Amino acid sequence: MIKNMTQIDTLxxxxxxxxxxxxxxxxxxxxxxxxxxxxxxxxxxxxxxxDSLVANGPAWHDRFPGMEFxxxxxxxxxxxxxxxxxxxxxxxxxxxxxRTGVEVNRVIKNAExxxxxxxxxxxxxxxxxxxxxxxxxQIPTIPTIAPKDPELYQIHSANYRNPEQLPEGGVLVVxxxxxxxxxxxxxxxxxxxxxxxVGPHDRPPRSYRGRDFVWWLGVLGLWEASANEPxxxxxxxxxxxxxxxxxxxxxxxxxxxxxxxxxxxxFADDIAYFxxxxxxxxxxxxxxxxSLLDKADEYIARNGLDLPPEPQAREFLSDPQCMTEPTLxxxxxxxxxxxxxxxxxxxxxxxxxxVDALDEEQQPKHQRGxxxxxxxxxxxxxxxxxxxxTFIWGVWHDAKYIADQIVIQRQYQQYRxxx
Numbered sequence: 488m489i490k491n492m493t494q495i496d497t498l499x500x501x502x503x504x505x506x507x508x509x510x511x512x513x514x515x516x517x518x519x520x521x522x523x524x525x526x527x528x529x530x531x532x533x534x535x536x537x538d539s540l541v542a543n544g545p546a547w548h549d550r551f552p553g554m555e556f557x558x559x560x561x562x563x564x565x566x567x568x569x570x571x572x573x574x575x576x577x578x579x580x581x582x583x584x585x586r587t588g589v590e591v592n593r594v595i596k597n598a599e600x601x602x603x604x605x606x607x608x609x610x611x612x613x614x615x616x617x618x619x620x621x622x623x624x625q626i627p628t629i630p631t632i633a634p635k636d637p638e639l640y641q642i643h644s645a646n647y648r649n650p651e652q653l654p655e656g657g658v659l660v661v662x663x664x665x666x667x668x669x670x671x672x673x674x675x676x677x678x679x680x681x682x683x684x685v686g687p688h689d690r691p692p693r694s695y696r697g698r699d700f701v702w703w704l705g706v707l708g709l710w711e712a713s714a715n716e717p718x719x720x721x722x723x724x725x726x727x728x729x730x731x732x733x734x735x736x737x738x739x740x741x742x743x744x745x746x747x748x749x750x751x752x753x754f755a756d757d758i759a760y761f762x763x764x765x766x767x768x769x770x771x772x773x774x775x776x777x778s779l780l781d782k783a784d785e786y787i788a789r790n791g792l793d794l795p796p797e798p799q800a801r802e803f804l805s806d807p808q809c810m811t812e813p814t815l816x817x818x819x820x821x822x823x824x825x826x827x828x829x830x831x832x833x834x835x836x837x838x839x840x841x842v843d844a845l846d847e848e849q850q851p852k853h854q855r856g857x858x859x860x861x862x863x864x865x866x867x868x869x870x871x872x873x874x875x876x877t878f879i880w881g882v883w884h885d886a887k888y889i890a891d892q893i894v895i896q897r898q899y900q901q902y903r904x905x906x
Contacts (some may be wrong), residue, residue, distance in 0.1 A: 494613045495521045497893060498605055500591045500839075501620035502528045505867030507574050508551065508883040509620050510583040512890035518897070522583065522620075523607060525590035529574035531624075532567050538649045539673060540567045541728045542879075543665055548701045549879045554580060562699070564728030595841050596860070601900075603842070603862065615862060615900075616893060619840060619851070622867035623877075624833040633829065634754035639819070644670060644830040650677035656825030657681065659759065659817075661751045663688060664723030667830030668735050675745050682746040682817065682824065685737060685765055688725045690772035693734040695783050696794040700726065703783050710875040725772065734776075737769050741807035748814050759817045766810045777801065856889045862896075864889045 499509050502524025513520045527533070542549050547561035554577055559565045565573070578585050590608040594617055597604055605612040627643035634641075640654050644666045650673065657680035660671040671683040691700040704710045725735040741747050749765040780800060787794055817824070837845055844860035846852050852859040855872045865871065866889060867882055875881030 497616040498614035499618040505620035508886035522585040523589045524587045529571040532571035536567045551883045618864045620866045625836045626834045629829045640826045653826045656823045658826040660828045662830030684751045686750045688723045689775040690725045712874045738804040747809040757820045765813045
């Protein structure tokens with residue numbers, strides 16, 4: 488409950504990993520603040536994920552510096568429930584001022600004075616600063632090409648939980664990033680006939696020469712890239728911690744029994760149409776994979792590291808028939824496909840933030856999270872400051888930078904000229 492609080496220096500909207508990180512740093516700086524979360528702490532990890540999900544990074548890496556995971560070994564991959572429990576325990580350990588069950592409905596700038604008016608489900612608060620920690624993955628998006636067939640069971644990956652949830656029959660999974668690949672793999676292992684629509688992607692090795700790919704990105708300085716490569720703004724990353732952590736290999740998935748197709752283009756009269764780009768997309772992922780192996784080998788040689796060679800990492804299975812003779816159309820009824828799962832990403836919703844901090848497409852205008860509207864900050868966005876910004880550890884470091892900027896602005900505001 489907000490109780491009788493009506494004024495606060497800094498209000499943080501969102502109690503997921505970004506809000507928890509922000510609150511820790513504001514607490515360390517002794518900045519009066521409050522975090523409002525409309526559900527429960529880290530509820531997305533509990534409820535907006537499928538049952539078997541584990542984190543994509545190992546426990547030693549994907550955590551905040553102040554606390555380790557309680558149950559998973561350092562090189563293991565945390566189940567989603569443990570991740571949610573981790574953030575709950577973290578908030579309790581540092582006694583963070585997080586109020587759950589309170590929704591922020593509207594934020595507007597005060598007229599002719601500093602600060603903002605915040606309208607919530609439990610009353611109005613005046614805040615000098617606002618930190619949007621709601622992240623970028625808020626509204627599941629399904630493309631307009633989705634067929635209007637009431638006999639098809641269609642859901643977004645955010646609403647998938649397990650194979651038993653789906654009706655009998657085959658499944659088409661559209662989108663081959665981390666979510667789409669893991670869901671398709673799980674469904675095929677459960678005995679379903681599964682088609683996976685594969686677009687352009689990056690495909691890092693899960694591990695190479697005894698080190699996880701997160702370690703390689705760290706020592707190679709790739710986590711610190713400040714902007715995405717041109718042409719890769721919409722390229723997904725195919726990496727997984729499932730089944731103990733394995734490199735995603737589309738040729739192996741095809742050999743396992745998954746049917747691979749190119750990008751989904753359209754639907755008409757029970758037929759799905761796919762682009763003739765499956766081979767190009769998989770080979771593009773191979774190039775990304777091999778380039779990281781090359782960089783890793785160079786780093787090992789340059790630094791004289793004693794890490795065992797792994798020549799088999801460069802060996803690929805032969806191109807499957809789905810690559811050499813791609814399927815360009817698929818009759819869903821004839822193939823008994825009764826489900827489509829759209830692993831097609833999310834959009835953000837800033838309708839509550841009614842200030843001059845968004846562009847024409849309603850996306851944040853900011854530099855490293857400091858927005859174009861003085862006193863408004865963003866946290867938890869992809870590429871907020873670097874490649875690692877959406878990872879758990881990256882959010883923590885971004886939050887530290889934003890807290891430092893808030894300290895600086897408070898010092899300016901508190902300045903009084905000495906006579």
